[in-house]
Amino acid sequence: MRDDTQHALCHVKPLPDYLVKRYHGWRATTYTENRSWYRRLADGGQHPRAMVISCCDSRVHVTSIFGADQGEFFIHRNIAALVPPFAADGKQHGTSATVEYAVTALKVAHVVVLGHSSCGGVQGCLSMCDGHAPELEEETSFVGRWMDILRPGYARLPAGSDAERLRALEKEAVIVSLQNLMTFPFIASAVEDGALTLHGLWHDIGEGALEAYVPEQGRFSLI
Amino acid sequence: MRDDTQHALCHVKPLPDYLVKRYHGWRATTYTENRSWYRRLADGGQHPRAMVISCCDSRVHVTSIFGADQGEFFIHRNIAALVPPFAADGKQHGTSATVEYAVTALKVAHVVVLGHSSCGGVQGCLSMCDGHAPELEEETSFVGRWMDILRPGYARLPAGSDAERLRALEKEAVIVSLQNLMTFPFIASAVEDGALTLHGLWHDIGEGALEAYVPEQGRFSLI
Amino acid sequence: MRDDTQHALCHVKPLPDYLVKRYHGWRATTYTENRSWYRRLADGGQHPRAMVISCCDSRVHVTSIFGADQGEFFIHRNIAALVPPFAADGKQHGTSATVEYAVTALKVAHVVVLGHSSCGGVQGCLSMCDGHAPELEEETSFVGRWMDILRPGYARLPAGSDAERLRALEKEAVIVSLQNLMTFPFIASAVEDGALTLHGLWHDIGEGALEAYVPEQGRFSLI
Amino acid sequence: MRDDTQHALCHVKPLPDYLVKRYHGWRATTYTENRSWYRRLADGGQHPRAMVISCCDSRVHVTSIFGADQGEFFIHRNIAALVPPFAADGKQHGTSATVEYAVTALKVAHVVVLGHSSCGGVQGCLSMCDGHAPELEEETSFVGRWMDILRPGYARLPAGSDAERLRALEKEAVIVSLQNLMTFPFIASAVEDGALTLHGLWHDIGEGALEAYVPEQGRFSLI
Numbered sequence: 001m002r003d004d005t006q007h008a009l010c011h012v013k014p015l016p017d018y019l020v021k022r023y024h025g026w027r028a029t030t031y032t033e034n035r036s037w038y039r040r041l042a043d044g045g046q047h048p049r050a051m052v053i054s055c056c057d058s059r060v061h062v063t064s065i066f067g068a069d070q071g072e073f074f075i076h077r078n079i080a081a082l083v084p085p086f087a088a089d090g091k092q093h094g095t096s097a098t099v100e101y102a103v104t105a106l107k108v109a110h111v112v113v114l115g116h117s118s119c120g121g122v123q124g125c126l127s128m129c130d131g132h133a134p135e136l137e138e139e140t141s142f143v144g145r146w147m148d149i150l151r152p153g154y155a156r157l158p159a160g161s162d163a164e165r166l167r168a169l170e171k172e173a174v175i176v177s178l179q180n181l182m183t184f185p186f187i188a189s190a191v192e193d194g195a196l197t198l199h200g201l202w203h204d205i206g207e208g209a210l211e212a213y214v215p216e217q218g219r220f221s222l223i
Numbered sequence: 224m225r226d227d228t229q230h231a232l233c234h235v236k237p238l239p240d241y242l243v244k245r246y247h248g249w250r251a252t253t254y255t256e257n258r259s260w261y262r263r264l265a266d267g268g269q270h271p272r273a274m275v276i277s278c279c280d281s282r283v284h285v286t287s288i289f290g291a292d293q294g295e296f297f298i299h300r301n302i303a304a305l306v307p308p309f310a311a312d313g314k315q316h317g318t319s320a321t322v323e324y325a326v327t328a329l330k331v332a333h334v335v336v337l338g339h340s341s342c343g344g345v346q347g348c349l350s351m352c353d354g355h356a357p358e359l360e361e362e363t364s365f366v367g368r369w370m371d372i373l374r375p376g377y378a379r380l381p382a383g384s385d386a387e388r389l390r391a392l393e394k395e396a397v398i399v400s401l402q403n404l405m406t407f408p409f410i411a412s413a414v415e416d417g418a419l420t421l422h423g424l425w426h427d428i429g430e431g432a433l434e435a436y437v438p439e440q441g442r443f444s445l446i
Numbered sequence: 447m448r449d450d451t452q453h454a455l456c457h458v459k460p461l462p463d464y465l466v467k468r469y470h471g472w473r474a475t476t477y478t479e480n481r482s483w484y485r486r487l488a489d490g491g492q493h494p495r496a497m498v499i500s501c502c503d504s505r506v507h508v509t510s511i512f513g514a515d516q517g518e519f520f521i522h523r524n525i526a527a528l529v530p531p532f533a534a535d536g537k538q539h540g541t542s543a544t545v546e547y548a549v550t551a552l553k554v555a556h557v558v559v560l561g562h563s564s565c566g567g568v569q570g571c572l573s574m575c576d577g578h579a580p581e582l583e584e585e586t587s588f589v590g591r592w593m594d595i596l597r598p599g600y601a602r603l604p605a606g607s608d609a610e611r612l613r614a615l616e617k618e619a620v621i622v623s624l625q626n627l628m629t630f631p632f633i634a635s636a637v638e639d640g641a642l643t644l645h646g647l648w649h650d651i652g653e654g655a656l657e658a659y660v661p662e663q664g665r666f667s668l669i
Numbered sequence: 670m671r672d673d674t675q676h677a678l679c680h681v682k683p684l685p686d687y688l689v690k691r692y693h694g695w696r697a698t699t700y701t702e703n704r705s706w707y708r709r710l711a712d713g714g715q716h717p718r719a720m721v722i723s724c725c726d727s728r729v730h731v732t733s734i735f736g737a738d739q740g741e742f743f744i745h746r747n748i749a750a751l752v753p754p755f756a757a758d759g760k761q762h763g764t765s766a767t768v769e770y771a772v773t774a775l776k777v778a779h780v781v782v783l784g785h786s787s788c789g790g791v792q793g794c795l796s797m798c799d800g801h802a803p804e805l806e807e808e809t810s811f812v813g814r815w816m817d818i819l820r821p822g823y824a825r826l827p828a829g830s831d832a833e834r835l836r837a838l839e840k841e842a843v844i845v846s847l848q849n850l851m852t853f854p855f856i857a858s859a860v861e862d863g864a865l866t867l868h869g870l871w872h873d874i875g876e877g878a879l880e881a882y883v884p885e886q887g888r889f890s891l892i
Contacts, residue, residue: 009423009436011414011421012401013479014479015446021699022513022694027432028694030287042340045341045343050239056274056324063284063287066246067248068284071279073281074281075279078317078318088363091368093365098279112238143320145315145316146317150769175440178235197260198236198296199238200235204265205261212237215232223237253686260641260642270490272517290653290687290694332480332482333483417481455851455869457867462719487875488873491787494727496765502720505710505715507737509730511692513691514730520725521746522725524745537814539716539815540762540764546810548725587769588762592763592766637680643681644678644682645683646681652707654696654704661679662677
């Protein structure tokens with residue numbers, strides 16, 4: 001590597017010691033006990049059945065909720081678990097790339113969109129669209145521009161208290177993402193062919209509840 | 224919700240039964256035993272110490288490797304754990320939004336970039352840049368355009384076998400992301416102020432090994 | 447400060463040099479590498495998930511056993527990890543103050559009582575109650591009066607060898623503390639509301655073992 | 670155990686899974702690598718050189734700051750690291766019991782009082798004495814009655830901003846505890862005999878600084 005690269009990275013620091021210790025603990029237990037499986041995963045590649053699109057929120061551990069084994073879920077996590085509409089404009093679309101890779105390369109059989117309660121990203125969208133967060137409306141706000149994806153969901157919001165509207169918009173975010181997924185040609189055709197199914201979930205962190213979108217009812221229902 | 228929304232979502236299906244069963248198992252055990260903490264997380268919000276940028280790869284469970292509690296890590300996962308350079312052009316940049324939210328809203332103290340072995344995204348970049356994957360060079364390839372972020376890393380690759388070059392490029396991906404992180408003004412200033420530190424890791428799935436980038440040495444070293 | 451204060455403190459000495467050196471080593475390494483987190487902890491306050499009540503014994507490092515990060519556990523340590531029963535008599539109750547602060551101010555989600563093997567305090571209680579330590583029965587013995595808290599546990603001891611009875615009493619100490627915790631109104635109500643859970647552990651120093659109290663079985667079980 | 674004991678403990682829950690995993694990691698690494706030492710500590714008892722009296726605050730890890738080995742420090746932690754004055758009244762004095770055990774049974778050579786910045790207990794005392802926290806003045810407030818110990822320190826506070834007064838009172842808490850330690854006959858005589866020395870420290874969490882009380886100067890000085 002060239003000297004200027006090293007210079008630019010002079011701020012990179014060692015991992016905090018408690019994480020080093022925990023990693024060594026993981027290696028001496030979980031890894032050691034499952035080494036044959038990890039080696040096969042490394043040699044044979046991943047064959048996940050499902051892709052999960054979840055929020056970055058530290059309180060949502062999809063691997064915990066669904067008892068996931070290593071190799072089981074291809075997991076994309078972004079702000080508010082949003083999928084933008086299809087736009088083949090040659091620009092960088094990180095989320096679209098994850099969906100493309102999951103469906104066309106890994107050929108997952110399911111794409112699950114997992115929203116959740118108390119979502120900071122959705123709250124930001126609500127504040128912005130209500131006119132209470134001008135900083136998010138600025139062109140330079142990455143969070144604001146990202147949450148623009150949810151504006152069609154905001155437009156469908158019923159009247160209600162702040163808490164009711166936040167919860168409703170969290171669920172609209174799942175619906176918007178499900179709708180946008182269907183705008184991708186490779187998804188629409190996989191769905192038509194019966195090779196792929198889509199699922200929409202909303203998770204209540206405090207109650208531990210999980211609701212699934214039921215298209216026949218046009219609403220979410222406890223599972 | 225309007226009827227056309229419901230129509231567009233007629234392909235949304237119930238969650239596969241094995242996931243419903245596992246969720247109920249989680250709710251009856253992990254959730255029930257930790258309800259007090261989940262409720263506080265819901266009421267009090269998240270205060271994660273670190274953001275982790277990881278790959279979507281199903282074989283990488285960062286929460287397992289580091290014994291993470293719910294609420295501990297803000298986790299973004301995309302193809303190859305890449306961060307694009309700063310570009311305040313009013314377009315949608317999902318990864319930039321996650322970094323902005325983590326650093327400016329949550330004020331995390333660490334951003335950890337976690338690459339890994341046998342990375343399909345990095346392999347695609349290598350094939351594309353070697354001229355063996357013309358489909359990835361097409362404007363309409365989301366994965367190809369996303370992996371363009373790694374081209375500066377490809378340009379630095381030393382000669383070697385295919386396996387050596389893949390491994391080297393996986394590590395270059397971490398370095399490129401660390402470099403790009405520093406192009407974000409809010410990251411550069413937080414790093415300068417001592418409010419944020421950056422870390423680069425590469426994980427060997429089969430060996431269970433973890434290497435950290437050491438700027439003084441200009442290379443990765445086992446931890 | 448007045449002169450008589452200084453006079454009374456004339457016996458205060460400089461820190462031993464080996465501790466000064468270690469502190470400077472910590473500051474040059476751990477602190478420097480984690481400065482961003484320490485600053486955020488200082489500015490943003492603590493949000494610990496759990497309170498741990500442990501013994502003062504120098505052989506028990508709860509932060510090590512549980513890979514704790516700074517800011518993760520609110521830790522009270524006293525002789526034998528005992529909690530006295532609730533007594534709102536206007537007197538000074540240091541342990542009760544720690545529990546009150548943890549539950550009502552910090553709103554921790556867990557209180558963990560951690561007993562251990564070869565506990566000198568519990569051994570003292572056993573000797574005292576067996577009639578072999580008259581000095582501990584004197585009114586002026588702070589340790590003796592403190593260990594009075596454990597007398598209900600002594601009353602439940604089965605027959606056995608000295609070693610068996612010591613071990614049984616160490617575990618009874620955890621049970622007595624768990625029982626006494628429930629006599630505090632703010633704890634009982636938080637437990638009833640699902641905002642707080644209690645846990646009882648006993649740690650074998652020499653074997654590195656950890657046992658948890660299982661109420662359904664009425665005994666401790668290896669974890 | 671009797672049935673009513675079990676009933677009273679029906680709210681005791683299993684340890685959260687992430688702590689179980691971390692413990693098993695510790696056992697497979699730190700414990701296994703140091704088993705001979707842990708066994709000797711278990712068989713031969715503890716012989717700590719020093720007692721440290723620290724705050725329960727989750728941000729203060731005295732074992733980290735001083736690179737403590739297992740068996741090295743006898744550690745008492747309470748709200749604000751306070752020591753009450755000697756009172757041989759037959760009542761329960763948990764902190765006095767820890768000091769008695771350390772000095773008369775373990776014969777430690779040092780007692781170190783370690784205060785710190787941003788101390789919630791000291792802040793409570795300041796608010797209470799300033800007349801802004803009537804709830805802490807109630808007889809039933811365990812924290813309020815505990816912080817009464819610091820009233821002599823409040824009486825010595827110079828004028829200043831809130832932040833200056835908080836910091837000054839945090840240091841007065843160390844001085845009050847050092848003064849109170851000397852009221853215990855077994856401490857005064859051990860100090861007179863040259864068998865024990867006392868030390869007062871104040872730790873700045875955000876800056877990683879450590880100041881020691883220097884009696885000749887009547888103030889704290891950076892070490």
